[in-house]
Amino acid sequence: MLKMMTFQGLLDQRPVPGTLDFLRHPQKLPSPSEADSEASMSEASSEDLAPPLEAGVSPELEGVKAVKKKKKPKALASVFNLFKGKKKKSSPCSVQPELPEPGLGLDSRAPTVEELKAALDDGRLEVAGSLLALEQELVALAMAGSLDAEELVQRQSKVEALYTLLRDQVLGLLRQPLDAAPERLRQALAIVVEQEHADQRAAEAGPGVTTLVTTRPRCWLQQWRHGVAVVASERMGARPAAGAEGLSEMEGTFLHMGRTMKEDLEAVVERLRPLFPAEFDVMATYARSYHEHFVTHVAALTQFELCERDTYLLLLWVQNLYPNDILKSPKLAGDLQGISLGSLLSPRQIQTLEAMFLSNEAANVKELMARALELESQRWDQDVAPQKLDGRCHSELAIDIIQIVSQGQAKAENITPSLGLQMKQILLVELATFLRSYQRTFDEFLERGKQLRNYRANVIANINNCPAFRTSMEQNWQAIQDPRSHLLDPLRELKSHSFDTLLQSLFLDLKPLFKRFTKTRWAAPAETLEEILTTVGGQLPQFQELQDGCWEELMEAVHLHLVKEYIVCLCKRPLVLKTAEQQQQLARHILANAEAIQHFCMQNGSPANWLHPALPTLAEIIRLQDPSAIKMEVATYATSYPDFSKGHLSAILAIKGNLSSSDAKSIRNILDLDTGTRAPSRPLFSLIKLG
Structure with missing residues (x-):
């Protein structure tokens, strides 16, 4: 007998080791300006970052050696471990230059470019306000024409190098948000929001001084969203761990993707949503990123010729497990309700797959029922005595047929109730055809098998089949209009002919x-x-x-x-x-x-x-x-x-x-x-x- 694959229980199992690791594993977050940033940082030597003497910076800073090499930001780390509350301790700064508070410099003095770089190298995000002020000061000098073009370009390159450091620090934290202390995470989030506001102000102000290279909008929020999409793709596309026995590669992949998406989004709801400002729309961002990867994966599968099992599996996930067990799961339903993620496949694709499924399943049911009848008929002809159950002659044929039909019906209903109704109509026709074939085959045996030793016992066993068939049909097909007219008639004829045979003597x-x-x-x-x-x-x-x-x-x-x-x-x-x-x-x-x-x-x-x-x-x-x-x-x-x-x-x-x-x-x-x-x-x- 065929065994149906069900995944609802597997989806609710606890994660295997390595699940939900999207906040701990180091990974590089691409950004639209990554190449430019690397180039800028290679030029950000201590000489480049030292402001010119004529700008009012003390000459003692001219001889300072090159600053520490830029640290590569850590990528998003494992969400599973962090969602359990593990936190990485930030290393203390070895050197902490005395910096004025943003906007309130010591002795009314703004930090130098070199001081800003040293602070950023040490992960001190509080200097972000000073960097923004330095950028605004440069724009004001350019607008006033106080500096020549060469000096403007030189200063702007230094500012951009500092922004590269700041961006990598901030987005690095956001790639592993639960690895940071809540206050530090809020600090990074606030910087992104402030940068978004600066982008808006720059857009409202219109084109700047032509001497300066256009650096706004910086689109850090957009870069963060892109990073989330990259992480989602890596998480969902990772090779699944060894799963339950009997699952095909495709089944294991779907189970991995479904469980990963469900548990990752639950972690976002529980741990990230309370911390992220509204501008980030954090739940929608993560949900859409995971959804888009699922859509892409499913769309790629439809380009190939699918076997019966994979067609069923694809429909089961698209129509049932994904919308019901993931999107409508208790922990996610409320947050995802207002996010229109849509279906994994278009209505036309679903209709095509459903037609394939119905055709495949009808052929499969028909073949299995014919095989069961053939095996039963062989036992009659070989004069095999039927089993005894509670002292009564017993045949497995009715049980086999009922199970075959029930499994076909259940598989369709597992996808959607409406598909189950379509399947019921098809199975009704197949069952009626089978019962008529069963009656004809048994009538032939009644005529040719009279000399067999176990003839009467096999006749009785097949009469005993009829109540099981009748009960199953009356219970399962009662919604079909008057099924008895064509379903039960073969059984009546089979019993009548059998009774005549038994009572003939x-x-x-x-x-x-x-x-x-x-x-x-x-x-x-x-x-x-x-x-x-x-x-x-x-x-x-x-x-x-x-x-x-x-x-x-x-x-x-x-x-x-x-x-x-x-x-x-x-x-x-x-x-x-x-x-x-x-x-x-x-x-x-x-x-x-x-x-x-x-x-x-x-x-x-x-x-x-x-x-x-x-x-x-x-x-x-x-x-x-x-x-x-x-x-x-x-x-x-x-x-x-x-x-x-x-x-x-x-x-x-x-x-x-x-x-x-x-x-x-x-x-x-x-x-x-x-x-x-x-x-x-x-x-x-x-x-x-x-x-």
């Missing part, structure tokens, strides 16, 4: 016993019936391996046969009773026999209550002498047995030798009133052929 043994009623002109009917019932009782034990419900149906068939054959004997022409006394005596015999038949059949489990009035009412028709009273009995009888025809009534009335032909015709005409108004739900008289 018994009925042959009963045939000469019933003939005694007519040959002896109904002499000693009680003794004859007693022998009939003894014969039946002697053969019933061979059917005890039937399930209870099937045993009741068998007994109903036996009950029907006894009543039918008794009526056949009454309809035989040779019996004509001309006196009322003779007719009343026969009626008493019939009533006694009817009571014996009913008691025997009920005692052995027959549920056929509908047969109870069949013989007693005929006895009453034979006993009555008043034509009007006979008419009333006939009218009532026809209501209970709509297949009671004029021919059958004539055969019964022929017993009454003292009934005139006109009265007989008048009584027969009662049946014309109801002719064609109602078809019999259970045949009785239609089984009795006259002539």
Whole structure:
């Protein structure tokens, strides 16, 4: 049997080692100006960063050696470890130049370029305000024309080198936000916000002095977002750790991506969102970055020809697991509600994949059911005895078929309820086709396998299959309009043919016993019936391996046969009773026999209550002498047995030798009133052929 892959439970498992590491592993964050920044930093020697003497800087700074080499900023580190609360201690600065507070210099003196560089090298972000003031001062000098072009370019290069240091410090912190102390993280975030405001002011001011190279907007917020996208791609695209056994490479990849996205975004909600200013829109930024990688990955998969399993897996993630288990998970649903991430695939792509899935699954179900029937048929022909379950003959065929159909239905419903409804319609057709094939195959076995030792046991085992089929269909297909008309008919025919086969020998043994009623002109009917019932009782034990419900149906068939054959004997022409006394005596015999038949059949489990009035009412028709009273009995009888025809009534009335032909015709005409108004739900008289 096929086993469906389900991932809801796997998504909720705790992360394997290395999960959620998007804040700890060193990685380089590309930026639009990375090449320029490297070039600027290579030029940022102590000589370049020393302001000219004529700018008011003390000459002692001219001989200062080159400043420390720029440290490369750490990339985003592991989110998993940091989301558990681990924090890296920042190393203390070896040298801390005395710097004035931003905007309030000591002795009203602004820090020098070299002092700013040394402070930035030591990670002192508080000098960002002084750097911004230095940039604004340079713009003001340029606007006033106080400096020549060469000196403006030289000073601007130094400012830009400092900004490169600051940017790397700030974005480096934001690449590993939970690795920093909250106050230091807020400081870095505030610097980005201030830079965004400076970009806006520069845009509002219009083009600057042509001598200066345009450096605004710096777009640090945009660079941060780009860095988040890079991290998301690296996190989602990382090789998944060894997962659950039985998962294919594609299944393992989807599970890794889904779990990574879910747990990373939960960490963003819990730890980052409270710290980040609104300008960052931190949740939307991370969510869109992870979503876009998922979209790209899924879109790439659709370019290839997918196998059945991968088609199902892709639909399951796109239509169910991703929107429900990730985007609507308890910790994320509220925050993602206002972020329109959309579907991983377009509606047209989804429709194409769903059509492929339905076609594949229908073919798969059809093949599996045919294979199960073939294996079962081989066991019949090989005379393999069926299993015994609680003393009853048992076949696995019904269980196998029900499981095959249920799995196909469940797979579709796992994707979406609407796809489940489409699958139900398809499986309904396939199941009806299978049951008809099953009935034909078993009918062939009933004809060719009569000499096999385990013939009767296999017949009983397949009769026992029918209730399981019927129960499953009535429970699972009740929403389908009138499924019984085409689904249950093959089962009824299979059982009917099987019961006829099982009871054939018994009925042959009963045939000469019933003939005694007519040959002896109904002499000693009680003794004859007693022998009939003894014969039946002697053969019933061979059917005890039937399930209870099937045993009741068998007994109903036996009950029907006894009543039918008794009526056949009454309809035989040779019996004509001309006196009322003779007719009343026969009626008493019939009533006694009817009571014996009913008691025997009920005692052995027959549920056929509908047969109870069949013989007693005929006895009453034979006993009555008043034509009007006979008419009333006939009218009532026809209501209970709509297949009671004029021919059958004539055969019964022929017993009454003292009934005139006109009265007989008048009584027969009662049946014309109801002719064609109602078809019999259970045949009785239609089984009795006259002539």
